[in-house]
Amino acid sequence: MAMPLSRRLLLRSTLSLGVGAAAYAAGITSPGWASEEHPTTGPTPAEALAWLKAGNSAFTKGRPAAYAFDRKRRHELAGGQHPFATVVCCSDSRVGPEQIFEAGLGQLFVIRNAGSTVANPQAMGSVEYSVEHLGVPLVLVLGHSNCGAVKAAAEVVEKHIALPGSLGEMVAPIVPAVEFVQPRGGDLINAAVHENVVEIVHALRSPRQPILAQFQRKGALRVVGGVYDLETGVVEFIEA
Numbered sequence: 001m002a003m004p005l006s007r008r009l010l011l012r013s014t015l016s017l018g019v020g021a022a023a024y025a026a027g028i029t030s031p032g033w034a035s036e037e038h039p040t041t042g043p044t045p046a047e048a049l050a051w052l053k054a055g056n057s058a059f060t061k062g063r064p065a066a067y068a069f070d071r072k073r074r075h076e077l078a079g080g081q082h083p084f085a086t087v088v089c090c091s092d093s094r095v096g097p098e099q100i101f102e103a104g105l106g107q108l109f110v111i112r113n114a115g116s117t118v119a120n121p122q123a124m125g126s127v128e129y130s131v132e133h134l135g136v137p138l139v140l141v142l143g144h145s146n147c148g149a150v151k152a153a154a155e156v157v158e159k160h161i162a163l164p165g166s167l168g169e170m171v172a173p174i175v176p177a178v179e180f181v182q183p184r185g186g187d188l189i190n191a192a193v194h195e196n197v198v199e200i201v202h203a204l205r206s207p208r209q210p211i212l213a214q215f216q217r218k219g220a221l222r223v224v225g226g227v228y229d230l231e232t233g234v235v236e237f238i239e240a
């Protein structure tokens with residue numbers, strides 16, 4: 001069942017009031033919307049991005065979240081999910097995407113690992129699944145200030161050390177970003193955090209991506225980056 005026009009207009013108007021992701025949560029308590037597995041009408045990439053921005057803005061203001069998080073919502077979601085954004089982010093305990101975007105149960109499809117990489121089939125396939133199967137219109141690659149995984153990659157580059165266990169392989173995808181920004185001088189870690197996000201966004205936007213490229217060509221998918229500031233709680237979006 002497609003989302004009725006009135007519902008879309010309601011969501012647009014609540015968004016224009018700056019209610020953001022919390023309003024979206026209230027809006028999708030409609031059973032028809034929540035149980036759709038292959039929705040034909042959902043938010044546009046621009047709407048989804050605006051909801052993330054509004055959610056982060058509310059989070060930084062310390063406003064209490066009003067999203068649906070109760071038993072009723074859980075039952076609705078048991079029949080199917082329709083997250084409005086996919087977030088590829090760091091496992092760091094301080095960067096919980098549902099919290100920093102004030103998103104409720106069933107709203108965000110999240111892929112987490114140290115360093116926010118998609119350099120393995122599990123992570124990349126998860127992104128593809130969210131777009132191809134769940135119809136997610138927006139993918140956000142989210143790094144954060146002072147990232148430990150990026151610091152480890154910087155140690156590998158600067159001190160030529162080999163990390164034990166699987167840690168070396170884990171940070172290997174981040175090493176090119178460190179090497180790219182290192183000659184510039186300045187704050188190596190935060191420059192590498194930014195560059196790592198840019199490179200992952202670039203990889204996800206590649207026309208060679210077998211699934212993601214076709215959705216981006218149709219305008220049904222947008223891939224953007226962001227860096228979360230641990231101190232301020234603000235996400236700086238990287239859209240270009």
Ligand SMILES: [Zn+2]
Pocket residue numbers: 090091092114115144146147148149150
């Ligand atoms: Zn991190």
